[in-house]
Amino acid sequence: MRKSEIIMLGIIILSFAIGIYYYPQMPEKVASHWNAQGQVNGYMSKFWGLFLMPIISVGMLLLFIFIPRIDPLKSNIQQFRKYFDGFVVLIMVFLFYIYLLTLFWNSGYIFNMTTFLSPALAILFYYTGILIENAKRNWFIGIRTPWTMSSDKVWDKTHKIGGKLFKIAGVVAISAIFFESLAIFIIVVPVILISIYIVVYSYFEYQKI
Numbered sequence: 001m002r003k004s005e006i007i008m009l010g011i012i013i014l015s016f017a018i019g020i021y022y023y024p025q026m027p028e029k030v031a032s033h034w035n036a037q038g039q040v041n042g043y044m045s046k047f048w049g050l051f052l053m054p055i056i057s058v059g060m061l062l063l064f065i066f067i068p069r070i071d072p073l074k075s076n077i078q079q080f081r082k083y084f085d086g087f088v089v090l091i092m093v094f095l096f097y098i099y100l101l102t103l104f105w106n107s108g109y110i111f112n113m114t115t116f117l118s119p120a121l122a123i124l125f126y127y128t129g130i131l132i133e134n135a136k137r138n139w140f141i142g143i144r145t146p147w148t149m150s151s152d153k154v155w156d157k158t159h160k161i162g163g164k165l166f167k168i169a170g171v172v173a174i175s176a177i178f179f180e181s182l183a184i185f186i187i188v189v190p191v192i193l194i195s196i197y198i199v200v201y202s203y204f205e206y207q208k209i
Helices: 003-025 046-070 074-106 113-134 152-178 180-208
Strands: 029-034 040-045
Touching (some): 003 074, 029 046, 029 074, 040 046, 113 180, 152 180
8 A cells, every 4th residue: 555545544544433432422413514604504413423524534545546546547647646645645634624623513612613624725725736736637636628638738737827826725715714704705716716717728728729
């Protein structure tokens, strides 16, 4: 196994161990969903509240293991594999962080969930930018439009600009800590606008060829 896969497996095992430890202490219904203001608006049974995230993490681990092996352009993935490995570990840490926040909340520690997620999302967005800047053409990772998938030149240009924009989105997202009422918009709106822009950008870059 690769080092990244061992780290992910370790996080998953730790998640299940924490879930088993906290199971007797949790209420029968646990908070599982929060609205844009960071307030609880959804609950689920204790079992799923404690073990859904670890189970999802298992699925993510399997997905990340198989993607570099089944992609028809897997040789391209190897060219930026260290960035991909870093990304998958970061995703697993991010899910583990959400899991811990959920456990803390249901243990009686009340806080604004969106505010606590802001720095984690900022880091995730910023590293996504790094990954995108270094990604080579493949079928699973990156900005996959009909135009980037049809041209290495369009792929490279789109990913260079897309990577920079996602890093900017990461920097903007950290500011959401200071604006609780607007946090969700500060985090989500730039990502939506960037996603639309880079799709359109890839189209026009392809038309130039």
